Amino acid sequence: xxxxxxxxxxxxxxLQQLKEYGQxxxxxxxxxxxxxxxxxxxAINRRGHGRFSGVIPLDEEKTxxxxxxxxxxxxxxxxxxxxxxxxxxxxxxPGNKQKNAKTDAYTKLLKSLSTSKASFINQAVIVSDDEDxxxxxxxxxxxxxxxxxxxxxxxxxxxxDTLKESEADEQExxxxxxxxxxxxxxxxxxxxxxxxxNEVQLANAQTNSSIEKSEVYEEHDYMASHFADDDSTLxxxxxxxxxxxxxKQMPIDDPDLGAAxxxxxxxxxIRPANPRPLKQKLVRPFQKLSNQDGFTDFQRGLFNWFDQxxxxxxxSRSFDKEDEITTAYTLHTMNHVLKSRDRERKNNAELSKxxxxxxxxxxxxxxxxxxxxxxxxxxxxxxxxxxxxxxLKLSSADQEINLARLSREYGPGENDEAESKSxxxxxxxxxxxxxxxxxxxxxxxxxFQFNTVKLYxxxxxxxxxxxxxxxxxxTTGAQKGDRKDFDFLSxxxxxxxxxxxxxxxxxxxHVTHVFDCMNKVPKKDHGCDFSRVNNWCLEGLSEYRRQTxxxxxxxxxxxxxxxxxxxxxxxxxxxxxxxxxxxxADVVAQVPQIFKKLTVKRLVTAADDRFEHFAQNVFPELxxxxxxxxxxxxxxxxxxxxxxxxxxxxxxxxxxxxxxxYSTRTEAMHARMNFYNGNLQFILYSERAHFYHRYPIKGxxxxxxxxxPDHPLYYSELVNLMLxxxxxxxxxxxxxxxxxxxxxxxxxxxRIVGTRLAPQLISGDRSQYTFA
Numbered sequence: 001x002x003x004x005x006x007x008x009x010x011x012x013x014x015l016q017q018l019k020e021y022g023q024x025x026x027x028x029x030x031x032x033x034x035x036x037x038x039x040x041x042x043a044i045n046r047r048g049h050g051r052f053s054g055v056i057p058l059d060e061e062k063t064x065x066x067x068x069x070x071x072x073x074x075x076x077x078x079x080x081x082x083x084x085x086x087x088x089x090x091x092x093x094p095g096n097k098q099k100n101a102k103t104d105a106y107t108k109l110l111k112s113l114s115t116s117k118a119s120f121i122n123q124a125v126i127v128s129d130d131e132d133x134x135x136x137x138x139x140x141x142x143x144x145x146x147x148x149x150x151x152x153x154x155x156x157x158x159x160x161d162t163l164k165e166s167e168a169d170e171q172e173x174x175x176x177x178x179x180x181x182x183x184x185x186x187x188x189x190x191x192x193x194x195x196x197x198n199e200v201q202l203a204n205a206q207t208n209s210s211i212e213k214s215e216v217y218e219e220h221d222y223m224a225s226h227f228a229d230d231d232s233t234l235x236x237x238x239x240x241x242x243x244x245x246x247x248k249q250m251p252i253d254d255p256d257l258g259a260a261x262x263x264x265x266x267x268x269x270i271r272p273a274n275p276r277p278l279k280q281k282l283v284r285p286f287q288k289l290s291n292q293d294g295f296t297d298f299q300r301g302l303f304n305w306f307d308q309x310x311x312x313x314x315x316s317r318s319f320d321k322e323d324e325i326t327t328a329y330t331l332h333t334m335n336h337v338l339k340s341r342d343r344e345r346k347n348n349a350e351l352s353k354x355x356x357x358x359x360x361x362x363x364x365x366x367x368x369x370x371x372x373x374x375x376x377x378x379x380x381x382x383x384x385x386x387x388x389x390x391x392l393k394l395s396s397a398d399q400e401i402n403l404a405r406l407s408r409e410y411g412p413g414e415n416d417e418a419e420s421k422s423x424x425x426x427x428x429x430x431x432x433x434x435x436x437x438x439x440x441x442x443x444x445x446x447x448f449q450f451n452t453v454k455l456y457x458x459x460x461x462x463x464x465x466x467x468x469x470x471x472x473x474x475t476t477g478a479q480k481g482d483r484k485d486f487d488f489l490s491x492x493x494x495x496x497x498x499x500x501x502x503x504x505x506x507x508x509x510h511v512t513h514v515f516d517c518m519n520k521v522p523k524k525d526h527g528c529d530f531s532r533v534n535n536w537c538l539e540g541l542s543e544y545r546r547q548t549x550x551x552x553x554x555x556x557x558x559x560x561x562x563x564x565x566x567x568x569x570x571x572x573x574x575x576x577x578x579x580x581x582x583x584x585a586d587v588v589a590q591v592p593q594i595f596k597k598l599t600v601k602r603l604v605t606a607a608d609d610r611f612e613h614f615a616q617n618v619f620p621e622l623x624x625x626x627x628x629x630x631x632x633x634x635x636x637x638x639x640x641x642x643x644x645x646x647x648x649x650x651x652x653x654x655x656x657x658x659x660x661x662y663s664t665r666t667e668a669m670h671a672r673m674n675f676y677n678g679n680l681q682f683i684l685y686s687e688r689a690h691f692y693h694r695y696p697i698k699g700x701x702x703x704x705x706x707x708x709p710d711h712p713l714y715y716s717e718l719v720n721l722m723l724x725x726x727x728x729x730x731x732x733x734x735x736x737x738x739x740x741x742x743x744x745x746x747x748x749x750x751r752i753v754g755t756r757l758a759p760q761l762i763s764g765d766r767s768q769y770t771f772a
Contacts, residue, residue, distance in 0.1 A: 106283045112294030113273050113304060221276040223339055226309040226571060227493070227545055229365055229535045234266065238570040241265040242544060245564075247572065256301035258316060260576040268572065274307045278331075279338045285396045286331055299328045306332040311548040311573035313563050315555040317499070319432045325551060329496050330390040333374050336494055337448060337463050340366070340373060347532070365534045368491020368542065369522045372445070374464045375495045377472075377514065379502040382436030384444070384466050385410035387498075388455070391446060391464065398451040406444075406455050412436040426694050429713065433502065440506060443467035443475065459488040460526055469503060469510030476517050487522035489514070491537060493546055500552035500559055504710060505691045508558050515566045519543040544570050555747055556710055582754030583712035584771060589723035591703075593737045593771040595753075595761060600742045610742065611644060614706060618740070622682075622704065623654070630681045631701035635718060637687040637709050645706065646684055656682035661689045672697055690714055697721060705739035712751035715739075 241247065247263035252270065254260055262270070278286075287293055295303060298321065305312050306329065317325060347364040354361035378384045388410070392400055412435070423431055445462030447454040459465060459475075465488070476486040495518065497503070503511055519542035522528075530538070536545060548567045552559055555577070567573045584593065600609040622632060636642040639660070646658045657671040657680050668689075675683045676699035683697065687709050700722045709715055722735050741749055743762055750758035753771070761769055 106278075106280050109278065109283050109286070109294050113277050113300055221339070222271075222274045222308055223336065224343075227534070229363075231535075235570070238265050239541070239544060242568050242570055252574070254301055254576075256297045257305075257314070258576055258578045260574050262572065262574045264572045265570065266572070271308055273304055277303070277307050277335075279335055279342075281338065281396070282331065282334055282394055285394045286327075289390065289393050290327060296324060299324050302328040303332060305574060306547075306549065307335075308571060309547045309569060310571045311563070311567035311569045313550045313552075313555070313559060313567070313573075313575045315552045315559070315576060316578040317501075317551050317553045319429060322432075326386060326390060326498070329376075329498070329549060329551075330387060330394060333376070333464060333494065333496070334391060334394045337373060340493075341448065341463075344532075363531075365532055367529075367532050367534070368493070368537045369528050369533060370460055370488050370491045370526055372459060372462050372465050372488050372491065373493045375489065375492050375514075375518075376464065376466045377469055377495070377497045377503070377511065378466065379468060379499050379506060380433075380436075380438045380440055381410045381442050381468075382412070382438060383499060384442060384468070385412075385437065387466055388444065388446065392453060395448065395453050397448075397453040400453050400455070402455040410437055410442070410444075427713075427717070430694050440468050441471045441474065443471040462488075469514055470507065472514055473510045476513070486517040486520070487524060487526060489518045490520055490522045491542060492518050493542075494549070495546065496549045496551075498551050500550055501554060501556075501711065504556060504558060505688055512562070515562065519546055544568050547571075548573075554710070554712065554751055557744075557747065560747075580712075580750050580755045580758075582750075582757070583716045583752050584754070586713075586716035587719045589720050589735070590772075591719060591722055591735045591737050593719065593739070595739050595741060595749075595769045595771070597761065597767045597769075598740055598742050599767075600744070603744055606742055606744055607638075607641065610707070610740065611641070611648075613740075614645070615648060618704070619648075619652075622702075625702070630678050631675070631699050632681065632704060633675075633683050633685055633697065633700045633702070633718075634704045634706055635685050635687070635709070637707040639686060639688060641707060642684065642686045649682065649684065654682060655680050656684055658684040658686075659689050659695065660686045661692050663689065665693075668693065668695055675699055687711070687714065690718070701735055703735075703737040705737075708739055708741055708745060708748040708752060710748065712748075715752050 242265055247265060248267070250262045250264055250269065252260045252262050290296075290299075294300075302312075302314070302325065314325075343366045347366050350361045350364055353359075376384075376387055378387060385406070388406060392403075423434065426434075443459075444455060444466050445457040445459050446464040446466065447457035447462045476484055476489075495514075497511065500511075521540055534545075536542065543566075547569055548562075550559060550562065555575075563573065563575060587593070598610055598613050600606045625632075634645070636645060642658070642660060649656050657675065659668050659671055663671070671680070671683065672695060674680045675697070678699075685697070689695070690709075691711070691714075694717075698721075700718075703719060703722060705715075709718075719737055722737070741761070746758060746762050749761050753761060
């Protein structure tokens, strides 16, 4: 019997080299023991022209039989172009105790994701958006379509089987080929450590065996199944259901996220938690970022829906949940990017084997036309800065290029003292929205290569793009005739639109423009290897594999339109619909609030009908009342309606002033002063002006809501202004508040009067409702 092989020690350079080749996982303990020299030489031979030189033995007496991997000479090392110093991180390779600790952390994190509290509510509705009829289907609790059944008996909590699958997945990536794009050399960094004396004890080397294409990774991971080149009957049925907008609507009660409606296409219902939800590499960075071992209940609910690759619209965003939400979707983003790149590396290894053995590797498709996979839209640089910071922390990269430039151009900077005092006088939500850098035109590409993250990467070489809608619009072409370039959006697999409520206060047309430009066949090839492009991408079906995540404080018709027309994932979609308490409960002023319902013919003529009613009935009455009583504020939510009414009042020769988001601070100050002193009868005020400035307008006796505000908080704020600013000009008995709405304003009404009373105001027979 041959003597057992002794475990050998490797330097940190050797360990890092083997990790780069994909031959070795220092945490793996499941593989059989190999001769380390054989593993190294095999990796070098297959790589051929790799980044590192061969294994050079040192003096036997000095090294005591150990091998040392020398990196390239300084003359051959590529320099890194960066603005300012990069952040360096040197982490020692873990030993057995560290491996066990990391495994325990991974197990705990999986257990925190193992169960879903969401459940169905009584019935499902089969709905086609092209038809008005609805078919109600009673739910069968025993039917495996709607209950998890045997799936609930399976252990998805990160037990031994799950860990074995995870380690098997880590073993399958053998060789990291040189990127085919010649531009890969830009920003490339030797990630080896300079200290050669530090050594680690390595007990078990992983086997260099190939894993069949139907491995655990492909069979059980939701991401792999979603992006697979599947030509099955079920896949065609899903595609047909999404194309024809024939969804099975299933109301869901999720105690962590609230009420929701699942639009299912495959009778999948509420799926069990993904048995392979998270790359083990992300566990420690996530725990450090969250300051906890596992997910919170809220994060677990969000991440489980994200991880199913269904389209998600969550409309209960709040600033106290902001950090949890951002962490959840950045974790999902990093998980997606890392898994995708691992898939490419595995296929690179298969191709290298086939080339070495002169055999056919078959079809290996793992990418789109261009490199960017994830697009994240945020309204301001301050929010983008938070997102990028979280991505960097989750990546745990050794090098972060252009970090200083990011801090300088996106960071909070030094606030002016007068500006800080002015900001503190504003409401809390205003302070949180406008703190820091509020430039709304930006775009930044993030590229991952080996253990390096490069910020400000070219879009065609980036994995993630973080941008504002107007920033992208400047790239893709703002007007007809401009040079348009949106090929880099052709292969987006995930788009996250955060703070939709803020984007609505900018220009929502830029958001719809981004959706119109995504997942189109590119005009140029951009060095694409078409043999590796997914078939569904070549067939022009990328939008059906794209996941759309939209996060907002409230639901609006604009968001609903994106949900109906642009959310086309073949896995279905889910829309959360929270129960609204109503902003009217926050009104403390003793003012009678009258809601008047307008009769409109059709949705397309609603704006004209509203203006006609205002011009013929409302405004003449206001003019009569203001002959003796002034101080009337007219609030308009839409800027188009604002311009229309402003021109109408000018033609009538009214004594008024208009304050919009384009008014200067001086103009707004003089207008408010004249209005308060009674020199003006009317003040016309836009919702965007209130969003960007929150002017404390004093002297309001009569409040007229030409249209209700999108943000419910603005309603209570404006009505309360009548009380806080009228101690000397009017008593509560002289104050009035009138709001006009139509049956198409259901979402606005629900946010203001509450979910319970909204149906009565929308469907009731009366045309006027009074709240006192």
